[in-house]
Amino acid sequence: MMCEQCGNRTATVHFTEIVQGEKNEFHLCETCAKEKGYAAYQFMTGAFSVNQLLSGLMNLDPAVKQRAGSSQTRCESCGLTFSQFSQIGRFGCAHCYEAFAPGLNPMLKKIQSSNQHVGKVPKRQGGTIAYRRELTRLRQELQTRIQQEQFEEAARLRDQIRELETRVME
Amino acid sequence: MSLEDYLAQNSATWLKDDGPESDIVISSRVRIARNLRGRIFPMLATDQDKQEILEAAARAAKHSALSKLGPFELFAMRDLSEVDQQVLIEKHLISPGLIESSGGAVLLRPDEEVSIMVNEEDHLRIQCLLPGYQLETTYRLADQLDDGLEEMIDYAFDEEKGYLTACPTNVGTGMRASIMMHLPVLVLTGHINRILTAVTHVGLAVRGIYGEGSDALGNLFQISNQITLGQTEQEIIGNLHGVARQLINHERTARQHLLQTNRVLLEDRVCRSFGILAYARQIDSKEALSRLSDVRLGIDLGIIRGVSAGILKELMVATQPGSLQKAAGQTMTPEERDVRRAALIRDRLRADPSSSLQ
Ligand SMILES: [Zn+2]
């Protein structure tokens, strides 16, 4: 088998990876594998797939292209254009997330499980975010308890909600 | 500690110690990507920008709660020789991307369980790497380091998108958790593909290095989370945990089954590989890795006695180009490295004095 990158040396480095049920194979010669980065390291971190996955999505998915609007859309904070982003697969700054949101959101739905972060919130700077999340959770639970006619538990939750609400106000 | 100490073969805990379930799980790793608020990401940043990021990280390492988790030493990539950089990569302490980025640096802790890359693809990449199967401990450590840094650093964070990263495949938690597993018998019996395809449907990715044909090189697989947005850190770790447990059980069952039904096949394979490693005069890295995998299996099953089980991961790192050349104190051609590699493995096998085949 020949190297899929340069096409003129024998492929000796073979990578297989399975991402979300899809199998990708890479067949490279030693030289090209080295150029792509250290094979062993790539194996540890899977840097290969990320690029492949992204560029694949952006080049093939008409929905992404269409929603992105003009590929000349530019982030005013760092100057990156959407078409540059789709080639590199990297943003230039945090503001790019807003600037390219129309093109980015359908893409995130495909590569991630949702559009909404539910994980960790920074302790110091997160401020009231963690409290507000807890409030949402408690209010949902309160509704369930009321529906199930567990009024004692509901009363306890209501007190908890009030206490949290005052803390958020402060 | 000097740089030379960090480059020494056995300074890293993950290479030195075994850890839980070490017959199957080589190491557990958690990486967290963070960026500073209002700062251009390293890809477009000027040298001046990167210098300021570096100073902010160094300050935090000295004066925040992070300092209690240290000590940390800072190494700038531009001060390191090419071979030294390569050794740090082979020990999984830094990534190749860090070298390519001008202004790249790393904060290292002497046990090498913690490394914080500065100015790689993201401003900060916290990495924790522990031996064996201890994903939760690894995550807790990374989480503490993150809290420590945040005492003094404002992160780029968005309530909806979470921690904002240079690549959208990391946005949200910014976390990539992974375990490296040695699964020789699942490969030998051909069950591996079916099992791995199934596990990837729960938002996980599996990677292996393959040699000619379909044999996975070294039978080493890396399982990691693919999703970073829409799941909590605990859910991600939990998913990985569930799959790892299954794989450990499958591999152990397969080993016992094969031992009962085809002991000769297994012993022959293990002993042939031991013989080659004990006597070869030149060997390339791919063959070395697959022979070492056989020997390791032989040790786990009691076919080979008196050789320490750590030999696979130890030599997996030590026989790579950078580490070989570092130990030799000179640069070498690939052919010279093959000779040197074979000698190193022979010496290592004889270093365990009572090594024998049962
Ligand atoms: Zn090639």
Ligand SMILES: [Zn+2]
């Ligand atoms: Zn931008």
